[in-house]
Amino acid sequence: MAGAILTVKNLNVAFDGEEVIKDLTFEVQERETLIILGPNGAGKTTLLRTLIGLNPYSGEIFWNTRRINYLPPQELVQRKGLLPLSVGEFFGFKKVSSEKVSNIFLDVGLDPSLLRRRFGAVSTGQFQRMLIAWALVDQPKVLLFDEPTSGIDIGGQETIYSLLHRFWRDWDLTILLVTHDLNVVWEHASNVLCLNKKSVCYGEPREVITPKTLEEIYGTGIKFYEHKHK
Amino acid sequence: MAVIIALFLGGAAGYLGTLMLSQRMALVAGPLGHLTLPGIALALIFHFDVSLGAFPFVILGVFFIWLFEMNTKLPMEALTAVVFATGVAITFLFLPEEKTVPALIGDISQINFPATLGSVILSGGVFLVTKRIYPEMALAGISEDLAKAQRINVKRNHFLYLLCIALIVALGVRIVGGLLTAALMAIPACTARNLSVNLVQYSYRGFFFGSLSCILGMVVFQFTNLPIGPLIVIASAILFLISLFFRR
Numbered sequence: 099m100a101g102a103i104l105t106v107k108n109l110n111v112a113f114d115g116e117e118v119i120k121d122l123t124f125e126v127q128e129r130e131t132l133i134i135l136g137p138n139g140a141g142k143t144t145l146l147r148t149l150i151g152l153n154p155y156s157g158e159i160f161w162n163t164r165r166i167n168y169l170p171p172q173e174l175v176q177r178k179g180l181l182p183l184s185v186g187e188f189f190g191f192k193k194v195s196s197e198k199v200s201n202i203f204l205d206v207g208l209d210p211s212l213l214r215r216r217f218g219a220v221s222t223g224q225f226q227r228m229l230i231a232w233a234l235v236d237q238p239k240v241l242l243f244d245e246p247t248s249g250i251d252i253g254g255q256e257t258i259y260s261l262l263h264r265f266w267r268d269w270d271l272t273i274l275l276v277t278h279d280l281n282v283v284w285e286h287a288s289n290v291l292c293l294n295k296k297s298v299c300y301g302e303p304r305e306v307i308t309p310k311t312l313e314e315i316y317g318t319g320i321k322f323y324e325h326k327h328k
Numbered sequence: 329m330a331v332i333i334a335l336f337l338g339g340a341a342g343y344l345g346t347l348m349l350s351q352r353m354a355l356v357a358g359p360l361g362h363l364t365l366p367g368i369a370l371a372l373i374f375h376f377d378v379s380l381g382a383f384p385f386v387i388l389g390v391f392f393i394w395l396f397e398m399n400t401k402l403p404m405e406a407l408t409a410v411v412f413a414t415g416v417a418i419t420f421l422f423l424p425e426e427k428t429v430p431a432l433i434g435d436i437s438q439i440n441f442p443a444t445l446g447s448v449i450l451s452g453g454v455f456l457v458t459k460r461i462y463p464e465m466a467l468a469g470i471s472e473d474l475a476k477a478q479r480i481n482v483k484r485n486h487f488l489y490l491l492c493i494a495l496i497v498a499l500g501v502r503i504v505g506g507l508l509t510a511a512l513m514a515i516p517a518c519t520a521r522n523l524s525v526n527l528v529q530y531s532y533r534g535f536f537f538g539s540l541s542c543i544l545g546m547v548v549f550q551f552t553n554l555p556i557g558p559l560i561v562i563a564s565a566i567l568f569l570i571s572l573f574f575r576r
Contacts, residue, residue, distance in 0.1 A: 152476050168477040175471045181349070183466060184526040191467045191478070216525070217470075 136293035177218035186213035334542030342538020345513030359412035361509030363389035383498035434505035434557035504557035
């Protein structure tokens with residue numbers, strides 16, 4: 099029976115005296131997909147980084163596993179002006195067998211011959227799949243993704259989310275994901291955490307995503323249409 | 329003994345230099361060499377080993393650069409300019425004129441057995457430490473968050489890396505002086521960069537070209553008796569120019 103894999107109580111994060119996250123409490127169960135939604139500056143990236151110990155905080159964060167991998171937004175991963183590094187050598191930083199690397203490449207829909215290519219000398223879509231492969235190759239239990247489709251076109255975005263969904267289903271993963279995209283919330287989220295420095299809503303999307311909560315998150319002027327189709 | 333130093337010190341410097349390019353610290357290497365000048369000056373005046381004089385000043389200079397960076401948020405390149413210019417100015421207030429040349433471009437006559445042994449051991453240590461932190465620093469260069477998420481101690485590695493630079497600069501002043509130590513690290517790395525398609529090739533070719541530059545400089549010195557520091561740097565620059573024709 100799945101239990102809580104992450105428990106957060108009264109989390110506060112401040113930088114230079116400015117509160118970025120205030121009194122946040124929530125729990126994530128195993129095999130859950132929690133989507134963190136909010137406007138720019140809401141503290142979504144800060145939350146993910148704090149959960150893996152990259153920021154100082156007050157309050158409690160308890161993980162029931164150490165097998166956690168994190169991917170920052172793609173635009174924060176350097177692709178140019180680097181050492182002459184091959185994709186294979188990038189995966190070598192993980193200290194896993196070459197067989198595992200080849201297998202994960204096939205799983206994410208990439209040709210293993212890409213391992214010989216220069217790191218960064220791949221398309222944006224391939225680069226994001228490669229980062230996802232990197233996050234998965236050592237078989238974590240939890241994945242933290244910060245805007246995994248930034249810089250990718252709409253078709254590519256759907257592919258990335260379908261890929262993540264497949265791994266979530268087949269590998270019994272727990273996923274925490276930051277996005278601006280409400281479609282992703284409806285299609286993939288077990289629960290949604292709406293953030294604007296503090297928790298605005300938390301729960302199942304159908305229950306908590308209402309025009310009122312969206313207005314509270316994003317401010318006035320939000321129109322909300324639910325498109326029903328087969 | 330000079331050849332032994334060339335192999336170890338030149339190689340370690342070139343290997344470390346390959347990491348400097350990725351950390352965008354190639355421009356910092358020159359000023360760090362200049363920071364050694366007050367220490368070299370003191371060593372020449374009071375007749376002790378120039379490396380012993382150089383090392384504490386490099387460390388002091390790195391400390392001040394770090395301190396100013398923490399408090400001013402100015403870029404490191406600007407702060408390095410402030411610190412090294414001040415160091416050079418202070419040096420020329422008390423350095424005797426006849427000691428200027430050995431201070432700036434080195435003096436191979438200073439090399440004796442204890443200096444050689446010390447250089448070999450410390451260069452070997454720098455190589456091993458750099459090898460240990462190399463993959464972690466390469467990953468941090470791609471994304472510091474990715475590295476920290478892998479539980480890599482980025483601050484500790486950065487400190488070890490700066491310490492290695494300080495050691496190589498302090499050791500290098502014996503043969504190339506305070507003016508040219510940067511070239512020991514930066515030029516072989518640039519040569520290796522032109523000829524490499526992956527990290528393993530790049531790092532070990534940096535070692536190779538670092539050693540080769542020093543050996544070629546010493547060979548020419550034997551026949552010409554010109555100052556060895558500039559000869560090493562010119563040899564390194566020629567190798568870099570040749571590498572442009574074989575760029576990969």
